[in-house]
Amino acid sequence: DAGVIQSPRHEVTEMGQEVTLRCKPISGHDYLFWYRQTMMRGLELLIYFNNNVPIDDSGMPEDRFSAKMPNASFSTLKIQPSEPRDSAVYFCASSPGRTQYFGPGTRLLVL
Amino acid sequence: AQKITQTQPGMFVQEKEAVTLDCTYDTSDQSYGLFWYKQPSSGEMIFLIYQGSYDEQNATEGRYSLNFQKARKSANLVISASQLGDSAMYFCAMREGQRTSGSRLTFGEGTQLTVNP
Numbered sequence: 562d563a564g565v566i567q568s569p570r571h572e573v574t575e576m577g578q579e580v581t582l583r584c585k586p587i588s589g590h591d592y593l594f595w596y597r598q599t600m601m602r603g604l605e606l607l608i609y610f611n612n613n614v615p616i617d618d619s620g621m622p623e624d625r626f627s628a629k630m631p632n633a634s635f636s637t638l639k640i641q642p643s644e645p646r647d648s649a650v651y652f653c654a655s656s657p658g659r660t661q662y663f664g665p666g667t668r669l670l671v672l
Numbered sequence: 673a674q675k676i677t678q679t680q681p682g683m684f685v686q687e688k689e690a691v692t693l694d695c696t697y698d699t700s701d702q703s704y705g706l707f708w709y710k711q712p713s714s715g716e717m718i719f720l721i722y723q724g725s726y727d728e729q730n731a732t733e734g735r736y737s738l739n740f741q742k743a744r745k746s747a748n749l750v751i752s753a754s755q756l757g758d759s760a761m762y763f764c765a766m767r768e769g770q771r772t773s774g775s776r777l778t779f780g781e782g783t784q785l786t787v788n789p
Contacts, residue, residue, distance in 0.1 A: 594776075604763065604779040617776060652717060659705065659767075661777060663717035 563587070565664035567653050573670045579641040582667045585634055586655030594654040594661060595628055595638050604652075610636065643671045675699065676764050676780035684786050685754045692739070693749040693783045695764030701725075705767040706747040707777065708738065712760040720762075723747055754787045761785075 566585040574580055586593050594609040608618040613630045621628070625644070630636040640647055648670050654661040677696045685691040697706065708720040723731045723738045731738040739748040751758055761784050765777040 603781050606776045606778075609776060650715060654717075660707070660719055660722055662719060663709075665716045668715075 565653055565655050565662055567651075567664035567667050569667060570665060571668045571670075573672065574643055575672050576644055577642045578671075579639065580643045580647075580669060580671075582638040582651050582653075582669070584636045584638070584653030584664060586636070586653070587657075587662060588634065590655035590657050590662075592656040592658065592661075593630060593636050594652075594656070595636070596652040596654065596663075598650045598652060598666070599648075607638070640669075643669075645671045647671050675778045676766055678764055678780035678783050680783045681781075682784045682786070684788060685751075687756060687787055687789050688753055690750060690752045691754055691785065693751070693762050693764075693785065695747045695749065695780060697745050697747060697764075697766050699745075699766065699768050701768045703769065706738070706740070707765040707767070708736070708747075708749045709763045709765060709779075710758075710760045711763065711782070712757075717763075721749070751785075756787050756789060759785060759787045 568583045592611050595607040596604050598604045607620045608628045609616055610630045626640055628638045650666045650668050652663050652666045654663045675698050679694055704725045706723045710718045710720055721731050721733045721736045721738050723740045730740050735752045737750045761782045763782045764780040767777050769775045
């Protein structure tokens with residue numbers, strides 16, 4: 562069975578550029594979560610969706626961040642414009658309701 | 673206030689021995705769930721074990737068991753017969769709210785476990 566798929570796995574970009582992270586959840590999972598992991602702040606929930614609808618986006622740091630889930634098998638997290646402090650590992654996770662299963666993460670470096 | 677506290681930044685254990693990783697939590701909800709995840713150096717987050725607040729028995733999954741002490745609000749992870757591949761960062765997490773809710777997880781800061789040969 563395929564797990565959560567994220568792309569790209571690594572992204573290096575320059576400050577001011579737009580960054581789009583992609584996620585394909587496990588088929589049949591109704592919940593999708595975006596997390597960010599940094600040394601300073603640990604693992605933080607950015608936003609989560611239920612049945613493609615955003616439920617809680619209180620963790621989104623600012624207007625530069627946006628997330629969409631146009632259908633049950635795809636979600637994006639966009640940062641525009643990117644800043645060096647956005648450098649982190651971004652995880653997508655999906656869940657059928659209880660346990661969250663994480664993707665491999667996208668390592669983002671903003672220069 | 674911290675909702676999940678992992679007081680051990682680093683732990684060392686000899687191969688084949690058991691080790692306990694501590695986790696305490698804070699919630700006023702009656703219904704909640706506790707999770708442990710493993711993050712090896714490769715970076716992925718691997719689900720290990722789950723304990724529901726209403727579960728009367730401690731959860732077990734192979735070599736992993738969860739020592740759940742509700743009154744003390746602790747949910748310690750016990751790894752028996754440690755293996756070199758157990759070396760990783762371990763995170764305790766809590767979900768508050770309804771049992772079947774897919775709501776947010778709050779993570780602790782993690783414990784770095786090193787298994788020595």
